[in-house]
Amino acid sequence: MVTASCSTSATARTDAGSASGIAGTRPRRKPRGPRVELLARLHQGAYVEPSKLTVAAFLRDHWLPSLRVQVRPGTWAEHHSKVEVHLAPAIGGTLLQRLTPGHLNTIYADLLERGLSARTVLHVHATIRRALADATRWGMVPRNVALLASP
Numbered sequence: 001m002v003t004a005s006c007s008t009s010a011t012a013r014t015d016a017g018s019a020s021g022i023a024g025t026r027p028r029r030k031p032r033g034p035r036v037e038l039l040a041r042l043h044q045g046a047y048v049e050p051s052k053l054t055v056a057a058f059l060r061d062h063w064l065p066s067l068r069v070q071v072r073p074g075t076w077a078e079h080h081s082k083v084e085v086h087l088a089p090a091i092g093g094t095l096l097q098r099l100t101p102g103h104l105n106t107i108y109a110d111l112l113e114r115g116l117s118a119r120t121v122l123h124v125h126a127t128i129r130r131a132l133a134d135a136t137r138w139g140m141v142p143r144n145v146a147l148l149a150s151p
Contacts, residue, residue: 051097054092054093054095055087055091055093055094055099056088058096062140063131064083067079082123086107086111086124087124087128090107096140099141099145101145104128104146105149108151124151125151129144132145
């Protein structure tokens with residue numbers, strides 16, 4: 001007949017020990033900080049390489065030229081006008097990746113204060129929303145902040 005015995009000290013050590021059940025070891029802490037955020041974005045496919053590209057440079061050098069072959073000449077002229085008259089002067093110097101919904105809301109409020117119609121402000125919003133959608137698709141920004149702004 002075979003008998004097995006279990007000492008109470010081994011059981012006590014496992015119960016009082018770590019979550020892994022091995023005496024003298026501690027469970028791993030969850031990593032924290034900016035490094036973890038970066039790794040999470042990489043894993044999700046949302047990482048965007050940092051860039052010093054400004055809003056004006058993006059709109060003039062990247063977006064408008066690509067848009068020209070996608071839309072009718074009149075539509076392109078309207079978008080070009082909104083970029084040159086309203087967007088580039090107001091937020092052109094802002095880094096594209098640092099653009100926030102607050103920047104856009106400020107522009108919309110300023111345009112309304114200057115006497116522009118709500119419809120014109122909506123057209124300006126449509127222009128920047130479309131441009132930032134392309135920037136997101138092209139991997140230049142992680143998200144379209146125009147979707148969070150309210151004209």
